[in-house]
Amino acid sequence: MLLSQIYYVTDQMDIAKADISIQNDTIAAIGCLCAAPGEEVIDGTGLLLLPGLCNTHCHVPMTLLRGQSDHLPLDQWLQSQIFPAENHLTKEAVYYGALLGIAEMLSCGVTSFDDMYYFSDAVCQAVVESGICANVAMDGFAFDPALQNRFSISLEELEDFYLRNHDRCPQRLTIDFCIHAEYTTTPERCVALIGLAKKYQARVQLHLAETASEVEGCLLRHQKTPVRYFESLGLFDLPVTAAHCVHLTDEDRSILAKNRVFVSHCPSSNCKLGSGIADLSALRQAGVLVTLGTDGASSNDSLNLLGDLRLSCLLQKALHQDPTVFTAKDALQMATSTGFHAQGRMDSGVIQVGKRADLFALRLTDENMAPANQLLQTAVYAANPKNVAFTMVHGQILYRDGAFLTIDVPTVQQKVTELAQQLF
Ligand SMILES: [Zn+2]
Known part of the structure; x- marks a missing residue:
């Protein structure tokens, strides 16, 4: 997967912009990159990528x-x-x-x-x-x-x-x-x-x-x-x-x-x-x-x-x-x-080549993020969950644009509502 031209938080907690390649569960390359044939490309325009x-x-x-x-x-x-x-x-x-x-x-x-x-x-x-x-x-x-x-x-x-x-x-x-x-x-x-x-x-x-x-x-x-x-x-x-x-x-x-x-x-x-x-x-x-x-x-x-x-x-x-x-x-x-x-997970927590692809992205184009010029402060003080574009764990996107790819949330929510009533 290639995240193209995306703003991201560096290991020094600065903001940079680059193409980021994810291979399997790892951040494989950061720089000016081209997608390999058949590689999924996510357009990073208007996104800020952060460590999970x-x-x-x-x-x-x-x-x-x-x-x-x-x-x-x-x-x-x-x-x-x-x-x-x-x-x-x-x-x-x-x-x-x-x-x-x-x-x-x-x-x-x-x-x-x-x-x-x-x-x-x-x-x-x-x-x-x-x-x-x-x-x-x-x-x-x-x-x-x-x-x-x-x-x-x-x-x-x-x-x-x-x-x-x-x-x-x-x-x-x-x-x-x-x-x-x-x-x-x-x-x-x-x-x-x-x-x-x-x-x-x-x-x-x-x-x-x-x-x-x-x-x-x-x-x-x-x-x-x-x-x-x-x-x-x-x-x-x-x-x-x-x-x-x-x-x-x-x-x-x-x-x-x-x-x-x-x-x-x-x-x-x-x-x-x-x-x-x-x-x-x-x-x-x-x-x-x-x-x-x-x-x-x-x-x-x-x-x-x-x-x-x-x-x-x-x-x-x-x-x-x-x-x-x-x-x-x-x-x-x-x-x-x-x-x-x-947690003992020394291979996660920063966006760096060789680290695990445990990442999430915020949408900078949402109204509560504008004008999005101080991105780190905006991420901490202005962002809320509705701005989360996707969340990726070990290279797998598990949540994207409001959809959960591994959890049947309506069924789970119904079950929790029923089961919670039995606890009281
Ligand atoms: Zn506690």
């Missing part, structure tokens, strides 16, 4: 729970709304919920995501069928005895899940382990999960320092902040993506930096649950690697990562009363190359 976006924190089947709650802080939201509804989850519901969420992400330019949820074989199935990339972890333990019957998944089951799926589609599907959070997981269980992840040299996803009350509770239980607690358990010997990190001390930030822990910043979710605003400036100054996530569709209530890209910039400027503190370039880097690094 990486959503580093999601619970994709939670599209089933979209719109179900408002005005509740995290602990009450989980206990009174989310956990009771999730008691009625089925594998079928998770499968259709995941497909719907994947469709939404593809329509926003997302080509890879991190996921932690239940019935995760069904999430893997949806990833394999849809053509997207993902790091999928299976969740499943709570220390409140009243909750243990729900998802008390044994370590053996988690290991089996890993073994069943880790080589199912190795180019696109990576299996991670997950610790839901300090407040839902016993220390013994954390240690066992860390041991399991070390055995397979796998990555770990977790929720970390999301709310002030989580930190207070952890200090009472362990006399340590959540970051120091997990460091003491040896978690950070592993590659880790920690979602939220809103409430940190200076010492916490140096521990995260020293151990190269990737933080997944989830601004919409933190705003909706009233959790606070993560200080990206302090994180970056400490040397912490920051990526971008939506969180689940019940605390956001959207999987539109373009929206979080914009919000992340605006929040930092407002928080610091300084418009220079976090720029469109910073945000795009966070949502692309740093995100893919967090």
Whole structure:
């Protein structure tokens, strides 16, 4: 495939214009190129090509729970709304919920995501069928005895899940382990999960320092902040993506930096649950690697990562009363190359010869993009999903001009509507 005369975001986050050749799943050449006989040509006029976006924190089947709650802080939201509804989850519901969420992400330019949820074989199935990339972890333990019957998944089951799926589609599907959070997981269980992840040299996803009350509770239980607690358990010997990190001390930030822990910043979710605003400036100054996530569709209530890209910039400027503190370039880097690094996908996240063709294009000719002369800023501050012309994963176009090429969205949407009613 040849993308002819297309504006694109370079590896230095500048804008250039060239012909870009895609061979199989790879960016094969960038320059002044001619189409080979029989090669598909996409006219790049009026388009801006970007590296695909990486959503580093999601619970994709939670599209089933979209719109179900408002005005509740995290602990009450989980206990009174989310956990009771999730008691009625089925594998079928998770499968259709995941497909719907994947469709939404593809329509926003997302080509890879991190996921932690239940019935995760069904999430893997949806990833394999849809053509997207993902790091999928299976969740499943709570220390409140009243909750243990729900998802008390044994370590053996988690290991089996890993073994069943880790080589199912190795180019696109990576299996991670997950610790839901300090407040839902016993220390013994954390240690066992860390041991399991070390055995397979796998990555770990977790929720970390999301709310002030989580930190207070952890200090009472362990006399340590959540970051120091997990460091003491040896978690950070592993590659880790920690979602939220809103409430940190200076010492916490140096521990995260020293151990190269990737933080997944989830601004919409933190705003909706009233959790606070993560200080990206302090994180970056400490040397912490920051990526971008939506969180689940019940605390956001959207999987539109373009929206979080914009919000992340605006929040930092407002928080610091300084418009220079976090720029469109910073945000795009966070949502692309740093995100893919967090997933262990070092071959994605930039438009460069030899890298994976994980890409999306924005239509510059739409009215909300005019006059389209500062393209990077326009992409971050003005673009919304209706401007996405196509999304390509490993050289395959999965979404183009409003059409999903691998997901039967009307059927999936109907199923999710029916199944969601059964959860409540
Ligand atoms: Zn989450």
